Amino acid sequence: MTLFRGILVAGGGFVAAALNSAPAIAQTIPGFVVIEFKVKDAESFRTYGQRAPATVTQYGGKFLVRGAKPENLKGDMPQGPFLVLAFESADQARKWANSPEYTALIPLRDQGADTRAFIIEGLGP
Numbered sequence: 001m002t003l004f005r006g007i008l009v010a011g012g013g014f015v016a017a018a019l020n021s022a023p024a025i026a027q028t029i030p031g032f033v034v035i036e037f038k039v040k041d042a043e044s045f046r047t048y049g050q051r052a053p054a055t056v057t058q059y060g061g062k063f064l065v066r067g068a069k070p071e072n073l074k075g076d077m078p079q080g081p082f083l084v085l086a087f088e089s090a091d092q093a094r095k096w097a098n099s100p101e102y103t104a105l106i107p108l109r110d111q112g113a114d115t116r117a118f119i120i121e122g123l124g125p
Helices: 042-058 090-097 106-112
Strands: 004-010 011-018 029-037 064-068 083-086 113-119
Touching: 029 042, 029 090, 042 064, 042 090, 042 106, 083 090, 090 113, 106 113
Parallel strands: none
Antiparallel strands: 004 011, 029 083, 029 113, 064 083
């Protein structure tokens, strides 16, 4: 049995948390794919954009943000709009990114846009 014990420090005070009687519940941490894109060939990118969503859903992913323009808070302004995809886990996001269905679309994606992409583990909404 795994137990969690921790102290959270916030605002000059602290809150202690101890779970001594209940076993830890195994929880999968969601994986998010964040993609920034700057379109350079609209037709190629449109074709990619029509084909790629089926690969996302095939691997259990869903779109959280699609084509949103960022609002800069600090630092260098991103160059283009963003996509955020959610998967059950980072491992599932990697399976999608490396799948034959998606990798077949990479040349079309690269012809249509300059992209930056990241997998991030985190807690879901």
